[in-house]
Amino acid sequence: MLKKERKTGLIFFPAFDWAISPTHPEREERLLYTQDQVFEEGLLDFDNIIEFKPGVAVDDDINRVHICVPDTRSVITESHLISAGGAITAAEKVMKGEVDNAFALVRPPGHHAMLVVHGARGFCNVNIEAIMIEYIRKHYGPQRVAIIDTDCHHGDGTQDIYWNDPNTLCISIHQDGTTLYPGTGFHREFGGPNALGATINIPLPPRTSDEGFLYILDHVILPILDEFKPDLVINSAGQDNHYSDPITDMRFTAQGYALLNDRLSPHIAVLEGGYSIEKALPYVNVGIILAMAGLDYSNVREPDYDPLTIRQSDEISRYVEKEAAEIYTLWGKRDLMREKLIGNAEYVRRKKPIYYDTDGISEQQEETVRVCNDCGGIVTIDSAADTGNRIFAVIIPGQSCPACRAKGEEIYTSTGKDKYNYVYLQDRERDIFLVK
Numbered sequence: 001m002l003k004k005e006r007k008t009g010l011i012f013f014p015a016f017d018w019a020i021s022p023t024h025p026e027r028e029e030r031l032l033y034t035q036d037q038v039f040e041e042g043l044l045d046f047d048n049i050i051e052f053k054p055g056v057a058v059d060d061d062i063n064r065v066h067i068c069v070p071d072t073r074s075v076i077t078e079s080h081l082i083s084a085g086g087a088i089t090a091a092e093k094v095m096k097g098e099v100d101n102a103f104a105l106v107r108p109p110g111h112h113a114m115l116v117v118h119g120a121r122g123f124c125n126v127n128i129e130a131i132m133i134e135y136i137r138k139h140y141g142p143q144r145v146a147i148i149d150t151d152c153h154h155g156d157g158t159q160d161i162y163w164n165d166p167n168t169l170c171i172s173i174h175q176d177g178t179t180l181y182p183g184t185g186f187h188r189e190f191g192g193p194n195a196l197g198a199t200i201n202i203p204l205p206p207r208t209s210d211e212g213f214l215y216i217l218d219h220v221i222l223p224i225l226d227e228f229k230p231d232l233v234i235n236s237a238g239q240d241n242h243y244s245d246p247i248t249d250m251r252f253t254a255q256g257y258a259l260l261n262d263r264l265s266p267h268i269a270v271l272e273g274g275y276s277i278e279k280a281l282p283y284v285n286v287g288i289i290l291a292m293a294g295l296d297y298s299n300v301r302e303p304d305y306d307p308l309t310i311r312q313s314d315e316i317s318r319y320v321e322k323e324a325a326e327i328y329t330l331w332g333k334r335d336l337m338r339e340k341l342i343g344n345a346e347y348v349r350r351k352k353p354i355y356y357d358t359d360g361i362s363e364q365q366e367e368t369v370r371v372c373n374d375c376g377g378i379v380t381i382d383s384a385a386d387t388g389n390r391i392f393a394v395i396i397p398g399q400s401c402p403a404c405r406a407k408g409e410e411i412y413t414s415t416g417k418d419k420y421n422y423v424y425l426q427d428r429e430r431d432i433f434l435v436k
């Protein structure tokens with residue numbers, strides 16, 4: 001099949017000096033094997049595949065997205081700034097029109113990092129996709145963004161950050177949370193009161209193969225994208241759905257990932273998880289890069305690829321078809337559900353226990369959002385961690401309405417430090433970050 005070639009940017013950052021521990025699955029070899037394979041296959045000899053050096057993110061880029069407790073430098077390393085910087089470089093090259101699309105092959109990953117950060121969870125400290133998206137909005141104006149998280153784990157951090165944002169559609173497709181970390185990502189998690197339907201979760205049963213993933217893509221994800229009409233499509237390209245991944249139980253292949261990327265056609269892909277360092281990552285990444293560049297990927301195959309051993313059962317096929325229909329119906333009913341959820345309430349609250357498995361920290365959080373028809377609504381967060389830190393944060397959304405802005409500023413001014421170690425104001429619209 002002859003396809004239109006596209007200019008594709010690649011950014012590599014294997015983070016040599018950062019690892020949770022020397023034998024941890026999230027380690028630098030993850031990207032070194034991929035880099036070797038990309039050179040060996042001669043991908044950088046194609047005129048339309050161009051490598052760029054990653055930039056370095058700064059504290060302002062992180063404070064636009066997260067409330068780091070007590071501050072950014074306490075929860076990140078230089079590697080996190082370059083990993084996020086690599087994603088930002090990918091975005092810049094696309095936004096400036098230097099390339100048609102770009103793939104940031106960087107680590108450490110980010111999609112389990114939530115809005116408030118007391119430490120690391122699921123190998124993540126800060127959310128590199130969200131940092132990239134808010135950077136784009138700051139420098140290139142408001143954008144409707146869709147994030148498609150194809151990592152095998154639920155993208156719970158990204159979901160948390162955009163829970164109340166009607167202009168960011170977060171779709172996560174992952175192994176069912178009853179069988180895998182972080183144990184969330186069910187249909188009923190559907191977005192906050194002002195952004196219902198802008199969070200969509202598609203849990204799949206263990207041992208789902210290419211067929212199931214592509215069915216969901218064609219019957220749920222692409223139709224919803226057609227209706228949402230994003231300016232930008234971002235792929236959180238986790239590769240731990242691969243059949244050889246040691247910490248998950250799915251049956252996705254390099255061909256499957258390439259086909260998915262080709263049909264989804266993201267502007268920017270950002271690497272997330274993927275721990276089958278030699279058997280999967282090099283092939284999956286080469287497949288994705290060829291698909292993004294509009295080149296032939298039909299020959300990309302793992303050496304041990306055997307379609308018979310990884311085929312999904314008929315039972316799984318029926319389950320996936322039923323689930324696709326259910327989720328698409330739910331999406332169609334989002335306005336009706338909003339009326340039911342809100343009623344006459346002025347504020348909607350949710351309580352969240354959050355566990356930082358990587359750092360062993362427990363947090364209790366209460367999030368309150370102002371019901372608003374004109375913007376994402378003012379959000380306040382009261383968060384206490386067993387580190388002894390209790391904080392309060394006020395978040396003014398991008399494109400906020402005057403009533404929400406006034407309310408947010410008033411709450412920040414009137415909240416004292418008697419109960420809290422720190423009180424924060426994150427003004428996403430005016431790009432102001434204050435701490436007292």
Ligand SMILES: [Zn+2]
Nearest residue numbers: 149151172173
């Ligand atoms: Zn996911």
Ligand SMILES: [Zn+2]
Nearest residue numbers: 151152153273
């Ligand atoms: Zn993962």
Ligand SMILES: [Zn+2]
Nearest residue numbers: 372375401404
């Ligand atoms: Zn408002």
